[in-house]
Amino acid sequence: MPTQSRRERARAERHELILRTARELAESIGWGAVTTRRLAEAIDYSQPVLYGHFENMNAIADAVAIQGIEELIAVLRYARTSAPDPAAGLSALAKAYLEYASNHPAVYEAIFVRPTDLEFASSDSPLLLKTAFAEFQAAIEPFAAGEDPETLTEVLWSALHGQATLAHARRLRPGQRDARVELLVARLSGKNSPTSAK
Amino acid sequence: MPTQSRRERARAERHELILRTARELAESIGWGAVTTRRLAEAIDYSQPVLYGHFENMNAIADAVAIQGIEELIAVLRYARTSAPDPAAGLSALAKAYLEYASNHPAVYEAIFVRPTDLEFASSDSPLLLKTAFAEFQAAIEPFAAGEDPETLTEVLWSALHGQATLAHARRLRPGQRDARVELLVARLSGKNSPTSAK
DNA sequence: GGCAGGATCTAGCAGCGCTAGATTTCCTAG
DNA sequence: CTAGGAAATCTAGCGCTGCTAGATCCTGCC
Numbered sequence: 001m002p003t004q005s006r007r008e009r010a011r012a013e014r015h016e017l018i019l020r021t022a023r024e025l026a027e028s029i030g031w032g033a034v035t036t037r038r039l040a041e042a043i044d045y046s047q048p049v050l051y052g053h054f055e056n057m058n059a060i061a062d063a064v065a066i067q068g069i070e071e072l073i074a075v076l077r078y079a080r081t082s083a084p085d086p087a088a089g090l091s092a093l094a095k096a097y098l099e100y101a102s103n104h105p106a107v108y109e110a111i112f113v114r115p116t117d118l119e120f121a122s123s124d125s126p127l128l129l130k131t132a133f134a135e136f137q138a139a140i141e142p143f144a145a146g147e148d149p150e151t152l153t154e155v156l157w158s159a160l161h162g163q164a165t166l167a168h169a170r171r172l173r174p175g176q177r178d179a180r181v182e183l184l185v186a187r188l189s190g191k192n193s194p195t196s197a198k
Numbered sequence: 199m200p201t202q203s204r205r206e207r208a209r210a211e212r213h214e215l216i217l218r219t220a221r222e223l224a225e226s227i228g229w230g231a232v233t234t235r236r237l238a239e240a241i242d243y244s245q246p247v248l249y250g251h252f253e254n255m256n257a258i259a260d261a262v263a264i265q266g267i268e269e270l271i272a273v274l275r276y277a278r279t280s281a282p283d284p285a286a287g288l289s290a291l292a293k294a295y296l297e298y299a300s301n302h303p304a305v306y307e308a309i310f311v312r313p314t315d316l317e318f319a320s321s322d323s324p325l326l327l328k329t330a331f332a333e334f335q336a337a338i339e340p341f342a343a344g345e346d347p348e349t350l351t352e353v354l355w356s357a358l359h360g361q362a363t364l365a366h367a368r369r370l371r372p373g374q375r376d377a378r379v380e381l382l383v384a385r386l387s388g389k390n391s392p393t394s395a396k
Numbered sequence: 397g398g399c400a401g402g403a404t405c406t407a408g409c410a411g412c413g414c415t416a417g418a419t420t421t422c423c424t425a426g
Numbered sequence: 427c428t429a430g431g432a433a434a435t436c437t438a439g440c441g442c443t444g445c446t447a448g449a450t451c452c453t454g455c456c
């Protein structure tokens with residue numbers, strides 16, 4: 001039993017080592033360059049070891065994505081619930097989302113961009129996605145003036161996702177991130193006309 | 199001279215054949231499965247022939263993207279200028295954009311999603327991107343109530359891009375595409391509060 | 397100490413992008 | 427109409443990829 005559990009502990013540690021290393025590699029050289037050989041060398045094992053922990057390379061990125069979405073949910077929840085009122089909460093959530101995407105582009109890519117069979121194949125990831133969606137909905141719902149809150153949530157999330165991906169692809173002016181998110185939040189929450197003359 | 203021009207003509211035809219076949223292959227099996235061997239076999243030549251026309255596989259997708267963005271610009275312009283007033287123009291442009299992305303997902307991916315060195319390396323593509331951007335700006339500018347029109351344009355484009363990519367990844371409710379774009383356009387153009395009680 | 401059994405590695409397959417060198421095809425000059 | 431040379435095209439191969447079968451080594455038990 002102690003023997004068995006020591007083995008299991010070592011195995012679990014290596015499992016985490018693989019995920020941590022894959023994430024670091026992806027953030028530094030991009031997912032496209034994270035190969036089984038490079039990853040195996042980085043953790044100082046041979047490639048087949050990876051397949052003892054994960055079904056394939058894609059599953060490793062999926063696992064990183066799951067860790068990432070858990071982080072993201074926590075970040076969003078903290079930003080939203082720390083704000084004094086719904087308007088500030090929506091703004092804080094939106095900024096936190098873009099900041100996370102900007103600070104962890106490879107993780108963001110693993111979650112939302114990389115072609116993945118994850119979101120509907122894996123068992124717990126749909127729940128995580130729904131939880132993240134609920135964070136967005138909680139933030140925008142106070143501003144759904146008679147509209148379907150779910151549709152409004154999809155609009156908000158899509159708008160932020162678009163800003164995140166286009167900014168990462170350098171298709172948006174770099175210095176204007178806050179201006180974009182503030183303008184988006186103002187219009188989506190319906191505060192555009194009053195403050196437009198400012 | 200007739201000889202020379204016949205050769206050149208045949209060469210130009212094959213050039214287009216490559217692009218057309220690459221686009222068809224991408225739309226049917228996805229860019230990830232469009233390999234030099236498959237593409238070469240589809241046009242009934244050996245792989246090296248491809249390299250007589252394009253620098254590499256990426257350049258082929260870039261060329262498809264350039265053709266696509268020209269199409270897209272025409273679609274957007276037609277939608278916008280055919281509308282009776284700015285509000286209808288913005289709505290028509292937004293719907294046309296999402297419809298194009300939905301009908302030609304591989305081309306849309308080649309233009310805006312696939313990692314590419316295109317947009318800033320190639321000579322004419324930045325101009326095309328700017329032209330497309332100008333279409334968005336022309337549609338939304340009437341609703342920039344004192345705000346920076348360029349920022350507002352980035353917000354609009356990002357929001358539509360997010361809806362296009364998330365819808366393609368099946369992360370948004372399928373039947374709600376029009377509801378989403380209408381809600382987005384209403385809020386971005388500032389018509390939300392008046393019609394909110396509807 | 398010797399021996400299962402599990403963990404790990406070596407070596408290899410098929411397919412990828414891409415290219416050098418052989419081969420074939422075509423145009424031209426005599 | 428043929429011979430030669432240039433241009434077009436193909437064959438074959440390199441180093442890389444994800445992934446795996448079979449050999450090897452190492453660990454823990456009797």
